[in-house]
Amino acid sequence: MKQWIDKLRKEQHLSKEEYRELLTFFDKETLAYANKQAQEVSLSQFGNRIYIRGLIEISNYCRNNCYYCGIRKGNPLAVRYRLSSEEIMECCAQGYALGFRTFVLQGGEDPAMTDEKTEQLVATIRKNYPDCAITLSLGEKSYEAYERLFKAGANRYLLRHETYDFAHYAQLHPKELSGEHRIQCLRNLKAIGYQTGTGMMVGSPGQTIDHLIADLCFIEEFRPEMIGMGPFIPHHDTPFADSPAGSVDLTLLLLSIFRLMHPKALIPATTALATLGNDGRIRGILAGANVVMPNLSPSTTRQKYELYNNKASLGAEAAEGLVLLQQQLDTIGYQISFDRGDFID
Ligand code: SF4
Numbered sequence: 001m002k003q004w005i006d007k008l009r010k011e012q013h014l015s016k017e018e019y020r021e022l023l024t025f026f027d028k029e030t031l032a033y034a035n036k037q038a039q040e041v042s043l044s045q046f047g048n049r050i051y052i053r054g055l056i057e058i059s060n061y062c063r064n065n066c067y068y069c070g071i072r073k074g075n076p077l078a079v080r081y082r083l084s085s086e087e088i089m090e091c092c093a094q095g096y097a098l099g100f101r102t103f104v105l106q107g108g109e110d111p112a113m114t115d116e117k118t119e120q121l122v123a124t125i126r127k128n129y130p131d132c133a134i135t136l137s138l139g140e141k142s143y144e145a146y147e148r149l150f151k152a153g154a155n156r157y158l159l160r161h162e163t164y165d166f167a168h169y170a171q172l173h174p175k176e177l178s179g180e181h182r183i184q185c186l187r188n189l190k191a192i193g194y195q196t197g198t199g200m201m202v203g204s205p206g207q208t209i210d211h212l213i214a215d216l217c218f219i220e221e222f223r224p225e226m227i228g229m230g231p232f233i234p235h236h237d238t239p240f241a242d243s244p245a246g247s248v249d250l251t252l253l254l255l256s257i258f259r260l261m262h263p264k265a266l267i268p269a270t271t272a273l274a275t276l277g278n279d280g281r282i283r284g285i286l287a288g289a290n291v292v293m294p295n296l297s298p299s300t301t302r303q304k305y306e307l308y309n310n311k312a313s314l315g316a317e318a319a320e321g322l323v324l325l326q327q328q329l330d331t332i333g334y335q336i337s338f339d340r341g342d343f344i345d
Contacts, residue, residue, distance in 0.1 A: 001030040008260040009037050013220065019213050023253070031253050038256035038288030041263050046290045048334045051266065051341030052322070053135065054100035054296040056091045057305040058083045062108025064139070065174045068204060070235035070306045071108050077237050081301045082110060085121055092125055095296045096132070098322060101340040103129070104158070104293060106137035113138070115145045119152045126153025133340050135197075140181065143188045150192050155342075157189045158197040160228060163204065164218040165211045172204060186222065195343050197226030197266070202254060203246020204232040212254070220261055225343035226291075227258045227265050230272025233308035248276050252287040259288030266291050266343055275312040282332055291341070294322065 004018045014022070026034070059082040060071040071078050083091075092103055103125060107113065118138065125134055135156035136149060146157070161182055163169050169179030189196045200215050201207075219227060231246030251273060258267060268291040269284025277283070281292060295302055305311070326336055 001026060002033050005030070005034045005037055005256075005260070008257065009041065012261050012263070016213050016217065019216050019257075020209060022257070023209050023212055023250070026249075026253055028249075031249055031256075034253055034256040034260075035283075035287040038259035039286055041259055042267075042288045042290050045263050046337075049290075049337035049339075050285060050329060050334050051102070051291045051337050051339065052100060052325075053102040053104050053268075053291060053293040053341075054091070054095035054098075055104045055106060055293045056083070056088060056095075057107065057295070057297040057301065058088055058105050059107040059110040059113055060301075060305050061110040061112065062139075063111050064109055064177060066177070067172055067174070067239045068201070068232065068235070068308075070237060070308060072238065075237045078306070079304050081304050082112060083298070083301065085117075085124065087298060088121060089124065089128070091296045091298065092129060092132075096129060099336075099338040100296070101131060101338060102133040102135060102156075103296070104135040104137060106158075107139075109139040115141070115148060119148050122149055122152040122154050131340070133342065140177075140185050143192070146185075146188055146194070147192050150194060154194070156195040156197065156226065158226065158228060159186055159189065160197075160199045160201075161186060161215070161218065162200050163207065163211055164200075164214040168204075168206055168208075168211050171206045183218075186224075190222075195225040195266075197228055198222065198224045199226075199228035201232040201246060201272075202229060202251040203244070205240050205243045207232075216254075216257065216261075219258065223262065225266060227262065227267050228270055229254055229258070230270035231276055233272055233275060233311075235306065235308045245276060248273065248280065248283070252283055255284060255287045255289060264343065264345060266341065268293055271295075271312055272308070275308070275310060282328060285329075285334060286332060292325065294325065 065072045137158040166179035269281040269289035273280035
């Protein structure tokens with residue numbers, strides 16, 4: 001198995017059959033070897049520095065009904081909130097004072113957050129924080145809307161493709177949403193000039209090794225600047241409430257594969273990894289991740305942005321926990337980087 005990891009490190013590419021063998025037959029030893037190779041590549045690209053992004057969850061209203069998501073519109077038990085522009089600017093101010101130089105505005109597809117309002121918000125942040133990167137994670141929009149937000153000052157956009165197999169996509173989403181449209185959105189974002197992030201849930205209901213191979217091949221071709229992945233975690237008020245969570249080990253193997261495939265990509269140790277285990281974030285960094293996204297949202301709304309059960313948002317997950325985060329990083333010889341941390345080819 002190690003020969004495929006060595007080959008991937010050398011050539012940044014494997015055949016479908018080689019990926020299949022790796023994903024199907026890996027064991028603890030193979031995983032440790034892949035993680036070590038990926039960590040070496042990450043260290044050679046970024047040193048022992050981990051970029052931080054300040055996450056602001058601006059609204060948990062959503063027009064969509066994705067079957068796995070706790071804030072889907074069909075969940076009457078979700079307690080809804082929407083931050084005002086003033087509250088969002090306050091989060092930015094606090095984040096800036098703490099040293100953050102990237103703000104990530106994330107939210108459901110909230111009909112009340114019109115393109116005009118979002119454009120104004122982005123322009124205000126851009127004017128007040130000219131030295132910061134603005135990342136949006138606000139779902140599917142028209143080409144024109146993405147372009148307006150880019151011109152208003154947004155630099156990066158996160159839109160996970162979730163699964164590249166369109167039949168599998170249809171198992172996870174209602175019929176109004178399609179895998180084809182999702183991928184078109186991603187291509188539009190890249191064409192406009194965004195640093196674009198994508199990725200998938202690992203272990204989502206119905207996912208097979210073939211689906212994951214399709215995801216790997218898509219990401220190999222698409223070359224996103226950012227790759228975000230976490231294990232699937234069920235939410236108690238969704239149709240997938242009883243589905244088992246995804247495997248942390250498989251997530252860590254895929255993370256390392258992506259690091260070896262795209263040495264310069266920005267890859268977060270995600271909140272979902274941190275949620276499934278206290279050491280999830282550290283394991284992510286040791287597997288090749290180089291980004292963490294602490295939460296800058298007001299503490300009163302954090303618990304309401306519950307995409308899946310028991311989402312981590314306190315402790316080292318919170319912005320005030322930067323000291324705690326640095327203490328965790330100290331144990332593995334890493335440091336927080338307060339740089340803006342753009343993708344550099
Ligand atoms: S996954 Fe995103 S688009 Fe789907 S219901 Fe949840 S917030 Fe809305």
